[in-house]
Amino acid sequence: xxxxxxxxxxxxxxxxxxxxxxxxxxxxxxxxxxxxxxxxxxxxxxxxxxxxxxxxxxxxxxxxxxxxxxxxxxxxxxxxxxxxxxxxxxxxxxxxxxxxxxxxxxxxxxxxxxxxxxxxxxxxxxxxxxxxxxxxxxxxxxxxxxxxxxxxxxxxxxxxxxxxxxxxxxxxxxxxxxxxxxxxxxxxxxxxxxxxxxxxxxxxxxxxxxxxxxxx
Numbered sequence: 001x002x003x004x005x006x007x008x009x010x011x012x013x014x015x016x017x018x019x020x021x022x023x024x025x026x027x028x029x030x031x032x033x034x035x036x037x038x039x040x041x042x043x044x045x046x047x048x049x050x051x052x053x054x055x056x057x058x059x060x061x062x063x064x065x066x067x068x069x070x071x072x073x074x075x076x077x078x079x080x081x082x083x084x085x086x087x088x089x090x091x092x093x094x095x096x097x098x099x100x101x102x103x104x105x106x107x108x109x110x111x112x113x114x115x116x117x118x119x120x121x122x123x124x125x126x127x128x129x130x131x132x133x134x135x136x137x138x139x140x141x142x143x144x145x146x147x148x149x150x151x152x153x154x155x156x157x158x159x160x161x162x163x164x165x166x167x168x169x170x171x172x173x174x175x176x177x178x179x180x181x182x183x184x185x186x187x188x189x190x191x192x193x194x195x196x197x198x199x200x201x202x203x204x205x206x207x208x209x210x211x212x213x214x215x216x
Contacts, residue, residue, distance in 0.1 A: 005044040007034045011051040011096065014075040015060060018082040031088045045091040050076050052097035055138040059173055072097060117190045126154070126179040128172040135172055135179055143168035 009030040037044035052072045061071035112118050126135040137155030144152045149159035154167045202213050
């Protein structure tokens with residue numbers, strides 16, 4: 001029986017140009033690996049897709065007056081053209097906003113929820129009274145409490161690399177208005193329901209790095 005292999009790489013985020021760092025570190029090595037396997041008789045497929053979701057996409061689409069779908073479509077086309085210019089040859093290239101993926105994710109969520117693995121919890125989150133919306137992670141910018149760098153995201157300081165627990169002088173990244181803190185209800189995954197089986201899997205898996213096991 002012929003050997004088979006599926007090669008994939010980190011999904012390019014549909015929020016900007018592909019640069020040489022992306023190509024050299026991620027997509028070129030995967031492309032070379034796929035070509036090498038095919039030349040040696042392996043039935044190999046290079047599968048990838050664009051990541052079409054996230055707050056950076058929502059923020060930029062709002063600032064440009066576009067729908068998220070239109071904004072993503074522009075970068076999907078541009079990124080694929082850039083990959084083609086470097087002769088990066090995907091066997092299958094899709095996107096996470098496809099109808100198939102949306103249906104699949106909704107099906108997984110429904111099954112987990114029906115099985116009791118999803119719960120609701122009230123949390124406190126930033127809210128912009130000017131834009132009338134809650135502000136997750138990158139919708140809020142401010143001063144990093146660790147290194148005091150300005151104009152950093154509330155979910156990551158790009159200056160020191162740490163996650164701010166409480167950002168200083170927060171502002172809405174859309175309008176610059178200081179947000180308030182309001183209650184909101186979110187869905188959460190009951191990871192503790194799988195603690196025993198996950199611990200057993202980590203202990204018995206010989207291929208995982210020690211740092212990965214420690215982190216998980």
